[in-house]
Amino acid sequence: MLQNNLGFVVNPFTKEYVAKVVGEFPETEVIVEKPLKLIEPRLALNAVCQMDEKGAKHAKTVFNRISYDGKTSIVKCKPLTGRSHQIRVHLQYLGHPIANDPIYSNDEVWGNNLGKGGQADFDIVITKLDEIGKRKPAKSWFHSNGGYGEVLRQEKCSICESDLYTDPGPNDLDLWLHAYLYESTETEEGTEKKKWCYKTEYPEWALRR
Known part of the structure; x- marks a missing residue:
């Protein structure tokens, strides 16, 4: 780990992701530098906040649109900090959340x-999120699920007495956010070549035809 002159921790590598988001994302580069904080640990719920709020952590993400199909956009996401749910929350803040989140x-x-x-009224948000996977199946902008998804069955395992659930639905199994590039920020001596780079293909949902 390294520190910059502002005291923020800087990783010696960068990560890039691709996401499928709601609506028409701007064609020009968008930089979101908004602090985040954990709202409800039990639900892993995070949100944008003010830097002077208790628990606030600096967060910065760079976004670039790749394509738009009339309903959703494919966006390249480069987090410059590593906060929990950072990309997901910054996209929501912009009004373009991941379409199946x-x-x-x-x-x-x-x-x-x-x-x-x-x-948002986070008391209401927490109450509603708390029902997901218990009384209501997961839902998103893209998947309404039509009432189909993982919920409590009101039964317990005959062996361990744990709560039993119904089979998961589409929105329980996939998230359109994919890490495709990890790259060193350091170069080999005397060259511009990165010391290392790991890259994979875009997922099927990110390919426009």
């Missing part, structure tokens, strides 16, 4: 604006 693109939880601008 059961936490941050669920209109039953966030309302019609899907939490754009970080505006």
Whole structure:
């Protein structure tokens, strides 16, 4: 780990992701530098906040649109810090949450604006999220699931007495956020070549035809 002159921790490598998001993302590069904090540990719920709030952590993400199909956009995401749910929350803040995100693109939880601008009554959000996977199946902007998804069966395992659940639905199994590049920020001596780089292919959902 390294530190920059502002005291922020800087990793000696960069990561890049690709995401499929709601709506028409701007064509020009978008940089979000908004602090995040953990709202509810039990639900792993995070949100944009002010830097002077308790628990606030600096977060910065760079976004570039790759394509748009009339309903969703494919976006390259480069987090410059490594906060929990950082990309997901910053995309929601912009009004373009990941299209099948059961936490941050669920209109039953966030309302019609899907939490754009970080505006929400978090007491209500927590109450509604707490029902997902128990009484209600996961839902997102893309997948309504039609009532199909993992919920409590009101039965217990005959051996260990653990709660039993129904089979998961599409929104329980996939998230359109894919890490495709890990690259060193350091170069080999006397060259511009990175010391190391690991790259994979884009997933099927990110390929436009």
